[in-house]
Amino acid sequence: MAEDRSGDVIVVGSGVIGLTTAFVLAGSGRRVRIWTREPAERTTSAVAGALWWPYAVEPQDLARAWALHSLSVYEELAERPDETGVRMVEGVMGGALLDEQGAWAAARLPGLRASTAQEYAGPGLWARLPLIDMPVHLGWLRTRFLRAGGVVEARTVTDLAEARAEAGTVVNCTGIGARELVGDAAVRAVRGQLVVVENPGVRTWVVSTDAVAGTTTYLFPQPGGLVLGGTTEADSWSLTADPSVAAGIVERCAVLRPEVAGARVIGHRVGLRPVRSAVRLERDASAGGAGGGVLVHNYGHGGAGVTVAWGCAEVVLGLVP
Template identity: 65%
Template sequence: MKGNGDSGEVIVVGSGVIGLTTAVVLAGQGRRVRVWTREPAGETTSAVAGALWWPYRIEPQERVGAWSLTSLRVHEELAARPEETGVRLVPGVHAGVLLDGLGPWARQVADLRQLPADEVPAGHGSALAARLPLVDMPVHLAWLRARLEAAGGAVETREVRSPAEAAAEAPVVVNCTGLGARELVPDPEVTAVRGQLVLVENPGITSWFTAADEASSATTYFFPQPGRLILGGTADEGHGASAPDRVPDPATAAAIVERCARIRPEIADARVLGHRVGLRPVRSKGVRLERDGEAPAAGTQLIHNYGHGGAGVTVAWGCAYAVASLLG
């Protein structure tokens, strides 16, 4: 028996890394895909992400491992063309992390190793070394869009107030709206976790570093990207999507620079290039990736793919292929 999506027409709502990656995978399977987006990809939360591959603060654990590894394999291939795709394999250190405390997925990450005590950064009891995908998000989002368009897909600027609007034009709708799902579905489990970053001139740092205390809203990390060094960060819960929540706080920025300079002192004197704030779409019940039992219109399918928090780039390809499998 054929499914409702066999006409091949799909509307993906949302143009962040989740939406565009999903659209690329579906278009690659021969489907006619349109992405409807309220804002250009360059203005989404994805555009201001760090963005290091690592399954950080994302649930459900029983599904995240497989999604992450699928994405890792794709990123490893894309890293062969970094100028085109924005993906590079970069060495670095996760401070305060024990290999034994990670899920089974960690055993399939090449070169992931526990550092001996004499190599652990000062102030931390443990650390892991790894060579992982680091993604220049503006470049990567532009590459995804170009790949989608090359496959016959299109991106259209259009605000969607309900899934039924999209279902009126295509038999399959994939909801990748991130924070927007709170109102679109509606799903009150979706909340914004505010992340602030500082962009500085790179004083010669070639490796990344992270130290995240899951009990604290303050994190410490720096990621070397072409033309800049990204410093972070914060994970402030309880925020909305209003304009004030998107305004960088000078005191927070100064604290970020100070924390990063404790690890690499040369950061203290690096010239500031700019500030960024992103609102991560966190869902208290974990990522929602499933077919909705209530179709928005007769003969249509609605598939949800949202709630990835700050780990969108880590699971994007795995989740995209999971969506494709739901369509058969």
């Protein structure tokens, strides 16, 4: 007799969204498998900076709720930074104003204040936020998922019917891959390039947006080096680092922190953010065809996947039988 798989869950994708979702589902007692074309360390998530901040993700009200739930989780994980990769680090969000943040910011971010002229040349906010070392965090998520009884399988999925034939519930966490996998033309690649240098002593992070030039410049001190960014190149699919772009990133970062000029380059990172006009987080009511069962979508988080991952995973938990 064939084994009954109707109670199984298959999560397709192993970036931060897929891993977090799978971990939360496995923690609830469900039998969960991850199908992934590539290991977590080779996903876009592994390339991320990655600073918690609810920005550039829609729908705004829901995304804020997802972000605040994730913040609570990260605050707890930051008590074990070496294990989880999460640290609470202070820095400046350049261009942000206190009176534009809403009541949630003052309530949830103790010490939030306007930055001083010594901290940042212009208006900005001084905040203490989660800064995540993504390779470590993804490894921690995978280990915890496996300990919870989960299974990771190397599978290249070209049709979700493959997964639906083997499990009663399938959760689509394929990020940029959803554009082809489910034919969602609303998903666009926004290329991000980073440079990692030896840290010359920078201990706080800084994010600076130039609306005129259309650039966002940031420095994130991570245990393995200082991460410098970045780019937002819409509809660019190249995963090859551009030397001239890298030089421009270092130059912009050196304006903010002069000690960065001349720092030895350790490496380059390139990733494709899965940007969508709004996150698709829903149970697919039209998925009653081949395979049957339940299909849930959880993709289109753009550059905010880390920020909303845990909140979105909780929503998925409520959508899965």
